[in-house]
Amino acid sequence: MKNSKKEKGELDMKGKATVLCENCVFGNSGAIAEHGWSVYIESDQGNFLFDTGQGMAIINNARHFNKDLSTIKGIMISHHHYDHTGGLLNVLEQVGKVNVYSHPDLFKNSYVIDEGKERNIGIPFRREILENKGAQFKFNTSFREIAPGLMLSGEIPRLTEYEKGDKKLLLKTDEGYTQDLVLDDQTLVATTEKGLVIILGCSHSGIINIINHIIDKTGKTRIRTIIGGTHLGPASEETKEKTIQALKKFDIEKIGVSHCTGLETSMRLFQEFGDRFFFCNVGTEVEI
Secondary structure (H helix, E strand, O other): OOOOOOOOOOOOOOEEEEEEEOOOEOOOEOEOOOOOOEEEEEEOOEEEEEOOOOOOOHHHHHHHOOOOHHHEEEEEOOOOOHHHHOOHHHHHHHHOOEEEEEOHHHHOOOEEEEOOEEEEOOOOOOHHHHHHOOEEEEEOOOOEEEEOOEEEOOOOOOOOOOOOOOOOOEEEEOOEEEEOOOOOOOOEEEEEOOEEEEEOOOOOOOHHHHHHHHHHHHOOOEEEEEEEEOOOOOOOHHHHHHHHHHHOOOEEEEEEEEOOOOHHHHHHHHHHHHHHEEEOOEOOEEEO
C-alpha cells in the first residue's frame, strides 16, 4: 500500500508569525520600535523565534503581545549583525537551554566606517557567555529542516548579476578592509497548504537569489507570503529596478516588507504590487 503521508521535509506547517522587533510600530500602545528584526512563530510543531532584534524591544514586546518566550523550542538566527542578534542574551534568560540554529560565521567580526571611525556591527556577545545561559548552537551552511514544514535556507548561491551586496559592510584583513558578502545570510521558510511562507532576515544575498534557491530546494513555486528585510534601502537604483521587475515574475500572493527595505523602496513596491503589498511592522501577524 502506498504511504499517504508526505516524506520528511515535505510536511505542511500551520500557525502564525508575529513581528516582535522592527523599525516601526503603529497603533499598539505599549509596544516599542527599534532598528532590528525578530519574528515569533506559533505552530502545530511548537513555538520558535527567528532573530532577536537589538535587545531593547524584544522582552517588552513579547509581553505586550502575550508571547511566552519560555516556550520556544528553537531560535533561528538569520546572520551575525547586532540588530538581529542583540536580544539573544535577554531571550536566553527567559528560555534557558535551547537550540540556536545559525551559520558558523555567527561570531565573526564585521564593520562599517562611520565618519572615519570603525564600528563593529557583529553579534555583541561571546559564544561562551551565550552557552552559559543555555544556548546550544547548531551550525549549518546548507538547507536544513528545523521542524516538519520549517526550514533554514543555508548559504544562498549568488547567481544574479545585479545583486552585489552592500559595499559598506566590511571585513578586516591584514591587507585592509574588504567587502563582507555576508555568506551567513539565511532565510526561514515554511511550507503550507496554500504555498510557501518566506521570512527574510536582511536579504544580504539578494531577495531574487533567495527566492530562486528556496524554489529549487522545495520544488514549490507558489509563494503565499514574503515578509522581512530586503536590503533594497541602500541598494543602487539599477538593483532596485531589476529586483522589482524580477519579483513581479514570481507567483506571490502577499509581500510585506520591513526593516532595511527603506520607505522609498517600500512605496515603489506598493505601486507595483497594490493590494498584495503591506507594511510588516511591530505587531503584524501573518498566517502560516
